[in-house]
Amino acid sequence: MRADTTRLAIAAAGWLALAALAQAAGLPAVEPKLLPPEEAFRFSARAVDARTIEARFDIADGYYLYRDKFAFETGPDVGVGAPDLPAGHRKHDAFFGDVETYRGRIVVRVPLARATPGQSIVLKAASQGCADAGVCYPPSVQQVSLALPAAGAPPGPVVEPRRKGLFN
Amino acid sequence: MPSFLSLPKSRALRWGLGVALAVVALAAGIQVGRHGFTWGDDRAAAALLAVELPDPAGKPQRLDQWRGRVLVVNFWATWCAPCREEMPEFIREQSARGGRGLQFVGIAVDQPDKVVRFAEEIGLNYPTLVGGLGAMELSRDLGNRLMALPFTIVLDRQGRVAHTQLGPLKPADLRRIVDPLLAG
Numbered sequence: 001m002r003a004d005t006t007r008l009a010i011a012a013a014g015w016l017a018l019a020a021l022a023q024a025a026g027l028p029a030v031e032p033k034l035l036p037p038e039e040a041f042r043f044s045a046r047a048v049d050a051r052t053i054e055a056r057f058d059i060a061d062g063y064y065l066y067r068d069k070f071a072f073e074t075g076p077d078v079g080v081g082a083p084d085l086p087a088g089h090r091k092h093d094a095f096f097g098d099v100e101t102y103r104g105r106i107v108v109r110v111p112l113a114r115a116t117p118g119q120s121i122v123l124k125a126a127s128q129g130c131a132d133a134g135v136c137y138p139p140s141v142q143q144v145s146l147a148l149p150a151a152g153a154p155p156g157p158v159v160e161p162r163r164k165g166l167f168n
Numbered sequence: 169m170p171s172f173l174s175l176p177k178s179r180a181l182r183w184g185l186g187v188a189l190a191v192v193a194l195a196a197g198i199q200v201g202r203h204g205f206t207w208g209d210d211r212a213a214a215a216l217l218a219v220e221l222p223d224p225a226g227k228p229q230r231l232d233q234w235r236g237r238v239l240v241v242n243f244w245a246t247w248c249a250p251c252r253e254e255m256p257e258f259i260r261e262q263s264a265r266g267g268r269g270l271q272f273v274g275i276a277v278d279q280p281d282k283v284v285r286f287a288e289e290i291g292l293n294y295p296t297l298v299g300g301l302g303a304m305e306l307s308r309d310l311g312n313r314l315m316a317l318p319f320t321i322v323l324d325r326q327g328r329v330a331h332t333q334l335g336p337l338k339p340a341d342l343r344r345i346v347d348p349l350l351a352g
């Protein structure tokens with residue numbers, strides 16, 4: 001008798017628990033699962049030499065970037081030239097006409113105007129893109145600190161932006 | 169201590185109760201995580217209604233001028249293709265149910281000249297205001313953590329949050345959300 005009551009109580013508790021979970025899980029999904037822009041569009045860069053930076057974007061599956069929304073910037077003492085953007089996928093946009101988009105990995109060569117070998121620079125990269133899930137991100141800026149190679153030295157390592165901590 | 173508050177003597181029963189409580193707490197946590205605290209949402213909605221944003225002509229406007237109507241506030245931009253794609257449906261709904269108290273208001277995270285050009289192109293029949301990234305922060309307080317677009321908030325006639333949506337709002341979902349609010 002006592003064992004029966006116990007079993008009954010455990011079963012009841014189990015059902016209650018399941019019902020609570022089902023209620024929480026059964027609510028209509030409010031939003032598509034989305035990556036934050038810095039994860040959807042992973043930026044990294046390396047200094048090829050004192051005049052050239054190679055910027056990379058690793059674009060997550062299901063996301064794309066617009067070719068005409070890139071901008072690169074360093075301090076005024078260094079200065080960037082026109083970035084060498086590869087050709088993208090052409091897409092007709094009802095409002096903007098023909099636009100080009102990128103998926104997967106892209107590599108952009110960014111010339112530096114007035115850098116000196118061995119100098120440390122901060123490269124800021126602005127980009128803008130969307131997810132196939134049907135949302136677009138506002139333009140976002142990511143940045144890396146790079147040490148330019150000394151004259152005649154091999155290219156520097158690939159550097160990723162420092163990730164923000166939990167509380168900053 | 170009254171007997172109904174005392175813990176069951178059986179170990180199995182206590183264990184079962186513990187598990188049940190933990191799962192209920194977890195489920196409640198999931199709920200809060202998804203929807204935020206309702207009070208916080210309503211406070212954020214009040215802030216949104218009180219904010220002053222320019223219309224494309226530069227004249228400041230407040231959202232609470234439409235209080236008393238069922239308000240669908242849609243954050244959008246011309247640079248956001250999925251935003252532009254859902255707007256013809258909003259135009260249809262505005263003309264079909266505007267008379268019953270439905271009011272769409274856009275908040276464009278964009279440049280005024282582009283907003284005007286696009287509004288003319290699609291024959292926008294509801295007002296749109298223009299906000300910068302500051303306007304996006306208003307949407308963040310209503311659950312748009314990634315500050316992505318489109319983001320849509322449905323407020324009932326009392327200004328309480330009835331629904332928030334990141335990504336396109338399907339026509340059927342829109343009607344399912346808005347109909348009871350118009351009737352009430």
